[in-house]
Amino acid sequence: MGRTSTGICISCEKELSKMTVAKHLKNCPERSRDDGNERLFLISVQSRSPEYWLYLEASADSTLKQLDHFLRDIWLECCGHMSLFIIENQTFSSDPDQSYGDKSMRVKLRDLLYKGMSFRHEYDMGSTTELKLKVVEERLGANRAAPAIELLARNSAPVIYCDECGTAVAENVCSECQYDKSGWLCEACSEAHECGEEMLLPVVNSPRVGVCGYTG
Numbered sequence: 704m705g706r707t708s709t710g711i712c713i714s715c716e717k718e719l720s721k722m723t724v725a726k727h728l729k730n731c732p733e734r735s736r737d738d739g740n741e742r743l744f745l746i747s748v749q750s751r752s753p754e755y756w757l758y759l760e761a762s763a764d765s766t767l768k769q770l771d772h773f774l775r776d777i778w779l780e781c782c783g784h785m786s787l788f789i790i791e792n793q794t795f796s797s798d799p800d801q802s803y804g805d806k807s808m809r810v811k812l813r814d815l816l817y818k819g820m821s822f823r824h825e826y827d828m829g830s831t832t833e834l835k836l837k838v839v840e841e842r843l844g845a846n847r848a849a850p851a852i853e854l855l856a857r858n859s860a861p862v863i864y865c866d867e868c869g870t871a872v873a874e875n876v877c878s879e880c881q882y883d884k885s886g887w888l889c890e891a892c893s894e895a896h897e898c899g900e901e902m903l904l905p906v907v908n909s910p911r912v913g914v915c916g917y918t919g
């Protein structure tokens with residue numbers, strides 16, 4: 704790891720370093736500056752691996768459930784696992800357990816979020832993918848019924864080399880070997896891999912790459 708992560712602004716397609724993306728999004732010439740009275744949150748989402756990140760804009764009127772769906776669609780969904788948000792010590796669950804005091808995700812962002820706050824999302828309580836979210840900015844804009852949540856920028860797919868030959872780009876990851884932080888395999892080394900082809904998952908641009916049955 705440790706390499707500089709880059710990503711793409713969805714509006715202008717410019718390549719950006721991770722360090723400059725938040726500043727760019729505030730000034731991007733291609734982004735529409737529609738007027739209105741709807742509160743819009745600019746939210747950064749960061750995985751535990753530094754190379755996977757994205758920025759989104761969500762209407763204050765959208766719900767945690769919509770945000771959960773957005774994250775599942777773009778990065779997480781493999782087999783319908785449970786997920787939750789942890790916001791200021793309160794848990795909002797996709798499958799709330801009242802005896803633990805969980806709340807449901809049918810809560811509007813306007814009732815929870817404010818500029819500068821951080822919160823967490825977890826998908827799958829077994830092989831958990833953890834995300835850290837932060838409200839970077841808030842502005843007023845036009846009401847957006849659909850989509851209530853819009854992708855503004857995301858990391859470019861990191862180039863990962865094969866653990867066996869060390870020279871070719873990995874196309875698959877072994878779901879067994881990834882527990883030991885290895886198992887990245889190029890096409891040629893995939894065929895000879897000892898764990899068998901049924902253990903292999905495709906390399907995809909997501910923090911859930913190689914986990915459970917995630918195929919992108």
Ligand SMILES: [Zn+2]
Binds near residue numbers: 727733734
């Ligand atoms: Zn841009």
Ligand SMILES: [Zn+2]
Binds near residue numbers: 784917
């Ligand atoms: Zn799964």
Ligand SMILES: [Zn+2]
Binds near residue numbers: 867869870890
């Ligand atoms: Zn190889």
Ligand SMILES: [Zn+2]
Binds near residue numbers: 879886897899
């Ligand atoms: Zn393996």
